[in-house]
Amino acid sequence: MQGKILVLAEQKDGEIDNITWELLGKGRAIADQWESPLAVLIVGAELSPLVETLKASSADLILVAQNASLKDYNAELYTSIIADAVKSYNPGLVLMGYTYKGMEAGPALSIRMGGTMVSHCTDLAVEDSKLVAVRSIFGGTLLSKIRIEGPSPHFVSFEKGSLPRENLPCGNAKIESITVDPEGWRLRSRIIETLKADKGDIDITKAKILVSVGRGVGGPDKIPMLRQLADALCGELSCSRPVADMGWLPFAHQVGISANTVAPDVYFACGISGASQHVTAMRDSTMIIAINKDPNAPIFRVADYGIVGDLFDVIPHLIEEAKSLARGR
Amino acid sequence: MNIIVCTKAVPGFINNPEISENQERIDYEAGSIVINESDDYALEAGIKLAKKTGGQATVITAGSLSSQKVLQAGLGKDADSAIRVDTYWTDPHRIARMLSEAIGKQDYDLILTGVESSDNMAAQVGVSIAEMLDIPFAYAVLEIAPGKTENTVRITKELGFGKTQVEEIDLPALVCFQTGTEPPSFVPVRKMMMAQRKPIKTIAATDLELAVQPAFIKILDVFTPKKMSLAEIIEGTPKEQAAAVMLKVREVL
Numbered sequence: 001m002q003g004k005i006l007v008l009a010e011q012k013d014g015e016i017d018n019i020t021w022e023l024l025g026k027g028r029a030i031a032d033q034w035e036s037p038l039a040v041l042i043v044g045a046e047l048s049p050l051v052e053t054l055k056a057s058s059a060d061l062i063l064v065a066q067n068a069s070l071k072d073y074n075a076e077l078y079t080s081i082i083a084d085a086v087k088s089y090n091p092g093l094v095l096m097g098y099t100y101k102g103m104e105a106g107p108a109l110s111i112r113m114g115g116t117m118v119s120h121c122t123d124l125a126v127e128d129s130k131l132v133a134v135r136s137i138f139g140g141t142l143l144s145k146i147r148i149e150g151p152s153p154h155f156v157s158f159e160k161g162s163l164p165r166e167n168l169p170c171g172n173a174k175i176e177s178i179t180v181d182p183e184g185w186r187l188r189s190r191i192i193e194t195l196k197a198d199k200g201d202i203d204i205t206k207a208k209i210l211v212s213v214g215r216g217v218g219g220p221d222k223i224p225m226l227r228q229l230a231d232a233l234c235g236e237l238s239c240s241r242p243v244a245d246m247g248w249l250p251f252a253h254q255v256g257i258s259a260n261t262v263a264p265d266v267y268f269a270c271g272i273s274g275a276s277q278h279v280t281a282m283r284d285s286t287m288i289i290a291i292n293k294d295p296n297a298p299i300f301r302v303a304d305y306g307i308v309g310d311l312f313d314v315i316p317h318l319i320e321e322a323k324s325l326a327r328g329r
Numbered sequence: 330m331n332i333i334v335c336t337k338a339v340p341g342f343i344n345n346p347e348i349s350e351n352q353e354r355i356d357y358e359a360g361s362i363v364i365n366e367s368d369d370y371a372l373e374a375g376i377k378l379a380k381k382t383g384g385q386a387t388v389i390t391a392g393s394l395s396s397q398k399v400l401q402a403g404l405g406k407d408a409d410s411a412i413r414v415d416t417y418w419t420d421p422h423r424i425a426r427m428l429s430e431a432i433g434k435q436d437y438d439l440i441l442t443g444v445e446s447s448d449n450m451a452a453q454v455g456v457s458i459a460e461m462l463d464i465p466f467a468y469a470v471l472e473i474a475p476g477k478t479e480n481t482v483r484i485t486k487e488l489g490f491g492k493t494q495v496e497e498i499d500l501p502a503l504v505c506f507q508t509g510t511e512p513p514s515f516v517p518v519r520k521m522m523m524a525q526r527k528p529i530k531t532i533a534a535t536d537l538e539l540a541v542q543p544a545f546i547k548i549l550d551v552f553t554p555k556k557m558s559l560a561e562i563i564e565g566t567p568k569e570q571a572a573a574v575m576l577k578v579r580e581v582l
């Protein structure tokens with residue numbers, strides 16, 4: 001046995017976020033290899049329905065850190081609570097998402113515990129009794145396989161969607177509450193307010209076809225051409241973060257962890273490299289078609305069909321084909 | 330407010346990646362050297378805030394001589410001083426250790442970094458530095474302004490999925506900056522040439538009280554994502570490719 005394993009659960013809109021099931025699947029596999037117990041930690045307010053859902057997982061133990069004052073997410077407080085839980089559970093391996101929460105908590109925990117952080121992984125395995133991870137580098141155009149040699153506990157974060165979701169075996173996890181006393185912490189940051197972006201009347205999450213624009217289109221003057229394609233397909237335009245940052249399209253069109261999660265029937269990724277923060281939020285689309293001039297662009301990892309080439313060579317023909325498809329229907 | 334901005338020199342694109350002999354880094358031929366995207370936003374915000382509050386802005390990088398270019402860009406944008414920690418290390422843990430040791434010796438109220446570097450893609454160095462110096466941090470910050478009192482800053486940070494949060498943080502603090510809607514300014518050639526004549530302080534790793542430690546990771550292999558790709562690549566002329574794609578689209582509609 002190389003130490004216990006702990007998964008940090010995440011929630012979204014009052015439900016267990018899918019990353020949790022992915023992490024539990026990986027955690028279970030390594031726990032079985034190590035013959036170690038697997039625990040999952042959930043932090044927040046009003047957790048009973050979520051704990052009920054987690055009971056169906058393969059975890060041996062559910063650690064519940066619940067307090068009404070945790071309703072509004074406060075990174076500093078969350079990190080401190082997780083750190084205390086990690087200290088007392090004393091795992092050898094902690095698995096989390098490469099999500100906002102994982103990016104904040106992971107490095108902080110690894111330094112506080114004197115452990116080792118390895119982030120942005122797509123896979124993890126045990127080889128010769130050491131942990132070996134695969135992670136994206138250089139804009140995702142390369143992947144590296146690395147062996148973790150630093151001190152334990154090991155903290156590993158995963159790109160959401162890169163691990164298979166666990167098939168729910170009927171678990172019989174024990175439940176253990178963790179005492180949370182927010183008064184006891186001397187916080188060095190205070191939340192003033194939490195705001196939600198105003199989306200206006202555009203809702204790209206409802207579109208059946210999305211023509212998504214990346215930085216590779218080169219400039220705002222190219223947007224009309226892509227709009228023609230979207231219109232011919234009776235679809236909607238969406239985009240990556242730089243395109244919204246630069247104001248080529250409004251924020252309401254942005255796909256990614258900082259904006260919208262989409263799963264249309266068809267997603268055209270035009271000049272989008274396929275960064276994990278983008279891909280996470282569109283990889284559940286029924287069909288993904290990527291057009292990119294770089295054959296190593298990571299978008300091809302999730303695409304069903306790919307065209308390697310200059311998008312301006314292909315788009316005019318796509319518009320023509322889409323128009324005749326529309327006429328034929 | 331004295332502000333230190335961590336900026337990383339990253340390659341625009343790379344050729345011939347190879348694992349170094351000690352298996353601790355990846356060597357490559359760089360197509361170009363640029364400032365990491367989110368660091369450029371941090372730099373802009375840091376210099377503005379230092380000016381507004383009558384403080385000094387310092388740019389710092391950890392890297393080999395070629396990484397000086399990003400410090401000159403910082404000086405060109407009117408940073409007051411520049412520091413390079415000379416190293417061939419690239420792993421986030423030891424880079425954070427080095428930067429925190431070097432920054433710890435400076436007089437600072439606020440440290441700024443970017444969210445994620447485009448080469449290492451770790452989102453790790455910023456928060457690690459904060460923890461090593463035992464100061465509060467905020468991640469994915471879009472805006473920063475002086476706080477209610479002299480000892481705080483007010484930040485707006487992303488929580489994801491269109492949500493943001495406004496926070497007041499006690500100084501000294503570390504803030505990881507995100508890209509945003511206000512593009513960083515462009516340094517005119519004349520200013521860039523003047524910046525090249527400004528001094529850059531170099532710190533050798535041996536000047537820092539760092540125990541020489543091996544990297545926490547060993548690199549075993551590098552490969553392209555093609556190996557993991559399941560996409561069917563459509564060949565042919567653009568016209569043929571477009572026709573083939575639309576046939577596929579028709580299947581799911």
Ligand SMILES: Cc1cc2nc3c(=O)[nH]c(=O)nc-3n(C[C@H](O)[C@H](O)[C@H](O)COP(=O)(O)OP(=O)(O)OC[C@H]3O[C@@H](n4cnc5c(N)ncnc54)[C@H](O)[C@@H]3O)c2cc1C
Nearest residue numbers: 214215216240241256257258271272273275278292293311
């Ligand atoms: C905390 C955090 C949150 C983030 N949130 C989001 C988010 O919500 N959404 C998001 O999208 N990103 C997000 N990002 C940013 C993300 O990491 C990437 O930087 C971003 O997705 C890159 O956008 P892009 O693919 O359009 O641009 P690039 O990465 O610059 O890619 C451009 C692509 O276009 C190709 N190309 C160029 N010219 C042509 C041509 N003529 N024909 C064909 N192909 C061409 C290139 O080969 C390249 O692959 C976030 C990052 C962080 C750290």
Ligand SMILES: Nc1ncnc2c1ncn2[C@@H]1O[C@H](COP(=O)(O)O)[C@@H](O)[C@H]1O
Nearest residue numbers: 335336391442443445446451452453454
């Ligand atoms: N070698 C470096 N020199 C200066 N700053 C760095 C260095 N490496 C990382 N950083 C900072 O830390 C941020 C996150 O980097 P990373 O953890 O590599 O994704 C970057 O945006 C930089 O601001």
